[in-house]
Amino acid sequence: MAGGRVLIGGVGYRWFGDASFGLVASDQMAQLDWPDGVDVQDLGYGALHVALDLQAAHPPYDRVILIGATERGRERARLYRFDCDGTAADGKEVQDRMYEAGGGVIELDHLVVIGRHFSALSDDVVAIELEPHPGTTGDGLSPEVQALLPQAIELVRREILASAPVPAV
Numbered sequence: 001m002a003g004g005r006v007l008i009g010g011v012g013y014r015w016f017g018d019a020s021f022g023l024v025a026s027d028q029m030a031q032l033d034w035p036d037g038v039d040v041q042d043l044g045y046g047a048l049h050v051a052l053d054l055q056a057a058h059p060p061y062d063r064v065i066l067i068g069a070t071e072r073g074r075e076r077a078r079l080y081r082f083d084c085d086g087t088a089a090d091g092k093e094v095q096d097r098m099y100e101a102g103g104g105v106i107e108l109d110h111l112v113v114i115g116r117h118f119s120a121l122s123d124d125v126v127a128i129e130l131e132p133h134p135g136t137t138g139d140g141l142s143p144e145v146q147a148l149l150p151q152a153i154e155l156v157r158r159e160i161l162a163s164a165p166v167p168a169v
Contacts, residue, residue, distance in 0.1 A: 004062025007054075008034075008156055009043035011068035011108045017136025018077075018145045022068035022108070025152045029067075032153070038160060047101040047114040054120040062122050065159050067152060068108040069130040076131050077144045079152055084125040089113045128155050 010026025012019055023044045030040040043050050043066070054061065066084070074080060089097070094117045097110045108127060115121035130152075136142055141149075 004037065005057075005059060006038045006063045006065065006160060007057075007061040008038065008040045008065045008160075009050075009067070010041070011043050011066055011106065011111055013044060013106055015137075015139045017138050017140070018130065018132035018142055019069045019136070020139075021130040021132065021141060021145060021148075021152075022066070024141060025067045025149055025156075028149060029153060029156060035160065043111065044106055046104070046106070047110040048098060048118075050111055051115045051118045051120040054115060055118060060122065063124040063159075064121055064126070065156055066108055066111065066125065066127045067129075067156065068127070069132040070108050071132060071134060072129075074131040076133055077142070077148065078131055079148055079155065080127075080129045080131065081155060082127055082129070084112045084121075084127055086116070086123050086125075088116055126159055128152055128159075 008026060008029055010022040012022040014020055014023055023042055026040055026042055034040065094113060097113045101110045101114060108129065112121065112125060130145065130148065132145065133142055
């Protein structure tokens with residue numbers, strides 16, 4: 001894809017109900033055709049390891065689109081899109097998140113903070129987030145959240161189109 005490389009990354013746990021949304025979505029997106037330069041990856045593993053893998057990516061990604069589920073007290077079973085703040089976290093926050101990530105906590109915010117700390121993420125990071133139903137478990141999404149997968153895929157497609165260069169006239 002002219003204009004740089006884009007990573008679509010699913011973040012979360014497998015077999016954890018609606019909290020698996022990011023991985024289920026990235027699994028489906030990995031089966032789709034994307035323009036050259038667009039990669040889809042499962043980022044459902046430790047944030048430090050993800051950051052190291054992203055540092056090793058050559059050429060580096062110019063844009064990262066993360067998909068995950070995070071409880072933030074918003075309306076449930078709804079998708080939210082936001083630009084991830086490029087501000088570096090203070091040392092204590094990085095240390096706290098590294099500690100939790102090292103203990104096995106997989107969380108979109110951990111990935112962003114740790115990835116930024118190690119300069120592993122581009123300046124252009126977007127999150128497509130699900131506000132999950134709390135306490136869902138098992139290997140499937142709730143029917144209400146399952147129905148949101150096409151909408152999530154469409155939001156990611158729009159992000160990919162937004163990152164494509166505009167042809168000169």
